[in-house]
Amino acid sequence: xxxxxxxxxxxxxxxxxxxxxxxxxxxxxxxxxxxxxxxxxxxxxxxxxxxxxxxxxxxxxxxxxxxxxxxxxxxxxxxxxxxxxxxxxxxxxxxxxxxxxxxxxxxxxxxxxxxxxxxxxxxxxxxxxxxxxxxxxxxxxxxxxxxxxxxxxxxxxxxxxxxxxxxxxxxxxxxxxxxxxxxxxxxxxxxxxxxxxxxxxxxxxxxxxxxxxxxxxxxxxxxxxxxxxxxxxxxxxxxxxxxxxxxxxxxxxxxxxxxxxxxxxxxxxxxxxxxxxxxxxxxxxxxxxxxxxxxxxxxxxxxxxxxxxxxxxxxxxxxxxxxxxxxxxxxxxxxxxxxxxxxxxxxxxxxxxxxxxxxxxxxxxxxxxxxxxxxxxxxxxxxxxxxxxxxxxxxxxxxxxxxxxxxxxxxxxxxxxxxxxxxxxxxxxxxxxxxxxxxxxxxxxxxxxxxxxxxxxxxxxxxxxxxxxxxxxxxxxxxxxxxxxxxxxxxxxxxxxxxxxxxxxxxxxxxxxxxxxxxxxxxxxxxxxxxxxxxxxxxxxxxxxxxxxxxxxxxxxxxxxxxxxxxxxxxxxxxxxxxxxxxxxxxxxxxxxxxxxxxxxxxxxxxxxxxxxxxxxxxxxxxxxxxxxxxxxxxxxxxxxxxxxxxxxxxxxxxxxxxxxxxxxxxxxxxxxxxxxxxxxxxxxxxxxxxxxxxxxxxxxxxxxxxxxxxxxxxxxxxxxxxxxxxxxxxxxxxxxxxxxxxxxxxxxxxxxxxxxxxxxxxxxxxxxxxxxxxxxxxxxxxxxxxxxxxxxxxxxxxxxxxxxxxxxxxxxxxxxxxxxxxxxxxxxxxxxxxxxxxxxxxxxxxxxxxxxxxxxxxxxxxxxxxxxxxxxxxxxxxxxxxxxxxxxxxxxxxxx
RNA sequence: GGGCGAUUAGCUCAGUUGGUUAGAGCAUCUGCUUUACACGCAGGUUGUCGGGGGUUCGAGUCCCUCAUCGCCCACCA
Numbered sequence: 001x002x003x004x005x006x007x008x009x010x011x012x013x014x015x016x017x018x019x020x021x022x023x024x025x026x027x028x029x030x031x032x033x034x035x036x037x038x039x040x041x042x043x044x045x046x047x048x049x050x051x052x053x054x055x056x057x058x059x060x061x062x063x064x065x066x067x068x069x070x071x072x073x074x075x076x077x078x079x080x081x082x083x084x085x086x087x088x089x090x091x092x093x094x095x096x097x098x099x100x101x102x103x104x105x106x107x108x109x110x111x112x113x114x115x116x117x118x119x120x121x122x123x124x125x126x127x128x129x130x131x132x133x134x135x136x137x138x139x140x141x142x143x144x145x146x147x148x149x150x151x152x153x154x155x156x157x158x159x160x161x162x163x164x165x166x167x168x169x170x171x172x173x174x175x176x177x178x179x180x181x182x183x184x185x186x187x188x189x190x191x192x193x194x195x196x197x198x199x200x201x202x203x204x205x206x207x208x209x210x211x212x213x214x215x216x217x218x219x220x221x222x223x224x225x226x227x228x229x230x231x232x233x234x235x236x237x238x239x240x241x242x243x244x245x246x247x248x249x250x251x252x253x254x255x256x257x258x259x260x261x262x263x264x265x266x267x268x269x270x271x272x273x274x275x276x277x278x279x280x281x282x283x284x285x286x287x288x289x290x291x292x293x294x295x296x297x298x299x300x301x302x303x304x305x306x307x308x309x310x311x312x313x314x315x316x317x318x319x320x321x322x323x324x325x326x327x328x329x330x331x332x333x334x335x336x337x338x339x340x341x342x343x344x345x346x347x348x349x350x351x352x353x354x355x356x357x358x359x360x361x362x363x364x365x366x367x368x369x370x371x372x373x374x375x376x377x378x379x380x381x382x383x384x385x386x387x388x389x390x391x392x393x394x395x396x397x398x399x400x401x402x403x404x405x406x407x408x409x410x411x412x413x414x415x416x417x418x419x420x421x422x423x424x425x426x427x428x429x430x431x432x433x434x435x436x437x438x439x440x441x442x443x444x445x446x447x448x449x450x451x452x453x454x455x456x457x458x459x460x461x462x463x464x465x466x467x468x469x470x471x472x473x474x475x476x477x478x479x480x481x482x483x484x485x486x487x488x489x490x491x492x493x494x495x496x497x498x499x500x501x502x503x504x505x506x507x508x509x510x511x512x513x514x515x516x517x518x519x520x521x522x523x524x525x526x527x528x529x530x531x532x533x534x535x536x537x538x539x540x541x542x543x544x545x546x547x548x549x550x551x552x553x554x555x556x557x558x559x560x561x562x563x564x565x566x567x568x569x570x571x572x573x574x575x576x577x578x579x580x581x582x583x584x585x586x587x588x589x590x591x592x593x594x595x596x597x598x599x600x601x602x603x604x605x606x607x608x609x610x611x612x613x614x615x616x617x618x619x620x621x622x623x624x625x626x627x628x629x630x631x632x633x634x635x636x637x638x639x640x641x642x643x644x645x646x647x648x649x650x651x652x653x654x655x656x657x658x659x660x661x662x663x664x665x666x667x668x669x670x671x672x673x674x675x676x677x678x679x680x681x682x683x684x685x686x687x688x689x690x691x692x693x694x695x696x697x698x699x700x701x702x703x704x705x706x707x708x709x710x711x712x713x714x715x716x717x718x719x720x721x722x723x724x725x726x727x728x729x730x731x732x733x734x735x736x737x738x739x740x741x742x743x744x745x746x747x748x749x750x751x752x753x754x755x756x757x758x759x760x761x762x763x764x765x766x767x768x769x770x771x772x773x774x775x776x777x778x779x780x781x782x783x784x785x786x787x788x789x790x791x792x793x794x795x796x797x798x799x800x801x802x803x804x805x806x807x808x809x810x811x812x813x814x815x816x817x818x819x820x821x822x823x824x825x826x827x828x829x830x831x832x833x834x835x836x837x838x839x840x841x842x843x844x845x846x847x848x849x850x851x852x853x854x855x856x857x858x859x860x861x862x863x864x865x866x867x868x869x870x871x872x873x874x875x876x877x878x879x880x881x882x883x884x885x886x887x888x889x890x891x892x893x894x895x896x897x
Numbered sequence: 898g899g900g901c902g903a904u905u906a907g908c909u910c911a912g913u914u915g916g917u918u919a920g921a922g923c924a925u926c927u928g929c930u931u932u933a934c935a936c937g938c939a940g941g942u943u944g945u946c947g948g949g950g951g952u953u954c955g956a957g958u959c960c961c962u963c964a965u966c967g968c969c970c971a972c973c974a
Contacts, residue, residue: 007936174972192971199974218974231974265973273974282972342974356972387901391969394900398970493969529968559936566922567909572902573967575909579923586936597933645913653911653921664934672932757940764940770929799931799939849918856917861954870916870955877917 008592010556014705018132021708026722027137029077031479038069038076039483041463041521042138043491043499047082047145048089048123051130053530053538053576054492056548057568060561060702061527061648062490063136067701068643069487070724077483078137079466081144082124086411086455087181087349093119093410109409116410130549135557135704137724142478144466146458147412150474154465155458156415156437158510163416163435167365168404170427174281175403177357179302179317180350183407184361186454187400188497190345190354199340200325201270203333204230207246207255214239214247214258215335217269219342220279221328222320224249225308226297227256229275231286234260236271250333251324252309259290281356294358302355317355362405362414362451368508369396375504375519384525384646385571388493395497404457411452418447460502463489463520464511484511489521492529493571500524525646528573538576551581558703559585565702566652570645587656588706591699594664595710598688601675606689607718609730613737615686620679623752624793625687626745628667631658632691633731633741639698652702659695666753667691670793689714690730697728751818752790758817759798762824766813773801777809780820781883787819814891816842816884821891843892846885853878 021027029039040062045055062078069076093116094104104112131138144151162168175184200221203213214230227249232239243260263286264273277287278296287294297308304312304320311327312320328334345354373396375381376389383389405414417434418425425432434440439448461469463486468474475481485507491500507520531537538545551560555578563584568574605611635658642650668688674680693716700707700723711723734740759776763769776798778787784805787794791803812823853874856862863871 006934008934216974220974263973268973275974280972280974282974285972343971390901394970496969555936572910577909577923580909582936583922586934589936590934593934593937595933600933641913647913649911650913657921665938668933669938675932760939761941764928767928769927769940770931772931796931845918853917856954859954863954865954866916873917881918 006593006596008556008589008706010558010588010705011553013709014133014135014552014557017705017708018135021137021722022132022140024722026724027078027139028141029079029139029479029483030075031482032075033482035073035075037479037482037487038066038074039079039486040066040077040488040490041079041466041486042081043489043495044081044083044144044146044459044462045127046085046088047120047125047127048085048092049127051127051134051548052545053548053564054527055127055131056134056560057527057530057564057574058490058492059131059134059136060564061525062488063134063561063704064565064648064701065488065490066137067704067724071697071700071726071728073727075482077139077142077479079142079144080128080131080136080138080140081142081462081466082128082146083455083459084120084145084147084411086406086408086452087178087183087185089116089120090408090410091181091349104409112409133549133552133557135561137704142466146455150468150471151458151465152412153437153471154461154469155412155453157470158461158506159412159415159453159457160435160437161510162364162367165367167367168362169365170360170362172358172360173363173403174284174356174358175361176345176347176354177300177359178347178350178352179300179355180347180352181408182300184357184359184403184405185347185354186403186456189348191348192343193346194341195344197340197342197344199269199338200328201335201338202250202328203335204250204274205248205333206242207248213333214242214272215270216272216274218274219340220276220321221324222304222312222317223276223279223297224274224324225252225304225312226276226278226295227274228277228287228292228295229257229259229290231259231261231264231273231275232271233262233264233266235262236264236266239272250331251311251327257292259286259292261286261289278358279356284356284358296358298355298357300357361403363401364404364457365401366399366502366505368505369399371508371515371518372396372501372504375508375515378515380515381504381519381521382523384523387571388496388524388526391493392496392501395501402454402457404454405451406454407450408452411455412458414449414451414453416449417443418449420445420447456498456502459499460506461510462499463503463507469510485517485519486521487523489524490527491524493526494529496526523646526571528568528571530574530576532576546576546578551578555581555585556588556705558588558706562587562652562702565648566656568649570647570649584703587660588703590660590664591695591703591706591710594659594668595692595714597668598685598692598714601681601685603715604682604685604689606693606715609693609733612686612690612693613733613739615682616690616734616737616739617683617686618738620683621687622674622680623742623745623748624667624670625683626739626742627749628662628687628691629734629739630741630743630746631662632694633734636694636698636728636731651698655695655699655702659699663691663695666749669797670752670790673793673796694728694730696723697726700724700728748786751786752794754818755787755822756794756797758815759794759800759822759824762813762815762822763799766824766826768824768826770799772799774799775825776800776803777806777812777823777825778803778820779806779808779823781818782820784820808890814887816887821887840892843885843888846881846888850878850881850885853881 066076066078096119097103176190178185197219199217199219201215201217203215206212230247234240234243242258245258246255247258249256275283275286275292277284277292277294295307297304299305302317304315306313312323315323325334347354373393376392415436417440419432422432427433434446440446464484467480467484468478503520507518511518560581563581566583567580604615635654638654639651671684674684692714696707696711708723711717717723763774768774780787794803809823812825814821814823856874
């Protein structure tokens with residue numbers, strides 16, 4: 001055992017152990033047929049991202065599960081990796097290029113990708129180093145990046161398979177278009193945000209009835225130029241007669257038709273809808289139904305084009321809106337402008353409203369939707385908390401085709417080639433269109449599709465593409481047969497559609513076997529979202545996002561991990577503040593010092609559980625020994641149950657409470673006096689060593705560094721093995737030695753604790769709290785033997801010179817406890833008034849309790865219907881309280897006399 | 898508009914199937930260098946468990962209802 005410092009200093013310890021672990025290869029996942037497999041794939045962070053508190057929560061949970069699995073004797077692997085994050089990275093690289101006076105366009109695809117790769121390699125991987133600081137025990141040899149050659153092959157293989165089965169198609173559809181990033185987005189990437197806007201009421205003149213107008217309400221006057229119809233509800237008596245007639249579009253001035261469609265809500269606005277097929281998804285549907293022309297008046301960047309007319313060409317959509325309103329006003333066709341709040345879809349990355357845009361894109365009709373639903377409904381995949389299953393099902397029930405093409409270069413280029421010189425290639429004619437994982441043999445005759453795939457169209461393969469799929473050799477090397485399906489997935493509910501649901505469908509589609517073999521994971525644990533103390537989401541713009549690395553620097557990774565887990569109830573959002581971490585840091589320090597205290601006594605052989613158990617001499621154990629071991633057994637059992645339910649905060653609370661209160665607060669204190677007794681000392685030290693050993697084991701998944709350090713400092717890891725490979729179970733070994741949970745000892749200890757608390761409170765009330773030599777007298781309720789046999793340690797604990805057993809006393813401040821009446825000798829310095837006031841309060845409390853208990857017991861319904869143990873309890877409580885009250889009354893009388 | 902969650906001490910939250918006098922950490926107040934730990938020890942203060950109704954011998958816990966806050970989904974211009 002080595003000397004350890006007074007205050008725990010995490011940084012050296014953490015760096016030292018992480019290095020040792022990695023060098024030893026103890027995080028490596030190995031196929032071992034003798035062991036049960038346990039696997040997790042990391043939700044791949046953005047390769048150029050930095051660690052956030054969300055990552056801390058997420059990855060701490062994964063690390064806890066992995067380390068626990070190792071301790072439980074499983075062969076565990078945690079597969080790490082990073083995501084290329086298509087649009088996000090492309091945007092960042094473009095911003096960088098702009099600063100350099102360059103642009104993606106100028107560079108061209110090849111050059112751009114070169115720069116982007118350099119940029120990624122320079123900024124990438126920071127987050128991986130940060131995860132190491134956190135203690136994440138990933139198998140780093142398996143690090144995967146979604147743009148790796150193997151992984152890319154998997155992505156393209158999936159594309160080709162789906163294309164061949166007709167799930168993937170290309171078509172001109174209305175998509176969500178980001179005018180900043182100039183790409184299509186999926187529905188999931190659109191963030192609906194309520195906006196304060198205006199509702200413009202304007203009037204269009206009827207062609208057949210000059211001077212007569214229909215009033216129309218719109219929020220988007222800038223799209224007037226693209227109107228190709230006006231629609232009314234055929235049931236609407238106000239307007240139905242105009243159906244089929246023509247109306248003047250104000251600009252560019254043209255006649256457009258009035259159509260009737262049930263879709264129009266008569267009660268909204270004026271009941272007349274302008275139809276702009278090229279710039280509104282609903283209007284586009286109307287145009288198909290009614291065969292309307294489609295006029296695009298906007299460019300990709302949301303500026304107006306030539307078709308909008310010379311007044312508008314080149315204007316941004318919002319400038320165009322103002323211009324259109326102004327023109328309407330000048331023409332006398334603007335009726336009113338009203339304040340209005342509506343939901344606008346925003347582009348997540350571009351942070352601007354998306355523009356519905358008609359364009360040629362690639363779509364995926366989702367495969368295996370029903371199977372994916374069944375996987376969760378049948379319980380093959382379990383969600384924690386369960387309520388997310390509803391969200392998942394609802395999404396699957398309303399699923400729509402996924403736009404998987406992005407007009408960016410950073411990503412997996414769509415593996416489709418078109419025959420040069422063919423104007424409108426037929427997708428299903430191999431002479432005109434080539435679809436394959438490898439490029440065509442005669443590339444000079446083909447042109448590849450320019451688009452790349454949505455990032456999620458690569459990450460949805462994550463659980464098996466990281467294990468070598470679709471290459472059988474790689475799968476064998478990485479033990480896919482053994483490790484797939486993965487055991488647990490830990491992620492945020494915000495990507496339940498983006499990622500979780502899609503991974504399930506991908507597993508169902510691409511993997512062979514029965515459902516239990518195809519599912520990508522058996523359990524999904526959805527974390528809460530980390531917020532600040534005001535409940536706001538953490539964001540860079542608010543500046544409320546603490547830097548986890550700075551926190552680790554200040555408090556240690558173990559403190560951070562413990563603090564976060566302590567306040568992270570299952571599936572509930574977490575309001576985070578640094579104070580949480582202080583709790584964790586303080587707990588580390590407590591642990592550290594308890595071990596330091598133990599090391600002040602002579603070292604013993606701690607090299608195995610067996611050796612410690614053999615040092616426990618049952619004949620020399622007292623109630624405190626038996627009680628603390630009983631608590632330890634119970635604590636460990638409860639924790640095992642909590643793990644099965646993913647109740648991590650409950651685990652931290654049990655560990656904290658046992659170690660701080662039961663072990664340090666009581667056991668170490670009461671046994672201090674026994675350390676002077678050579679007979680008792682050996683047993684006390686053995687009990688201490690056992691408790692500390694088991695605590696280190698149970699704490700290890702939460703606080704890997706300090707527990708590893710102490711494990712070795714305290715001599716538990718004498719054979720050099722790591723704590724992560726040691727089983728935390730011990731009750732069986734104890735049982736063999738005849739040591740089991742001792743309810744009587746626990747009860748006795750509770751009584752002694754109660755006595756100490758009451759006595760100390762009594763001291764404090766008499767302003768003698770800091771005196772170490774008060775004289776205590778006790779009138780016991782029983783024979784007083786428990787007190788007699790524990791007098792020495794109680795004196796020490798309470799700060800008393802003597803504890804004498806006596807009969808009824810008077811004129812002494814007193815309190816009641818389970819063991820009897822405690823008096824304190826204050827030698828005539830009693831403040832009778834204060835004492836009476838205090839006792840009066842206590843008397844009132846007891847009287848109320850007695851009254852309530854009597855009423856309950858007098859209630860025939862209660863006595864006849866309540867279970868026997870409840871009635872017994874009530875009776876016992878009543879008689880105890882009656883005895884206490886009688887005692888209080890005697891003391892009060894004594895004081896008055 | 899639909900769905901989900903939350904509402905318990907000044908703050909952040911526990912409270913498993915209804916069962917004695919509702920807990921923890923932080924904060925706050927008082928006292929304390931006691932064989933480790935002031936990142937500590939001892940003691941104290943703080944609650945009509947969001948409102949209302951119901952079921953029950955008994956409700957923080959189950960049911961109904963209302964309110965407030967938050968999240969997700971939804972093409973009303």
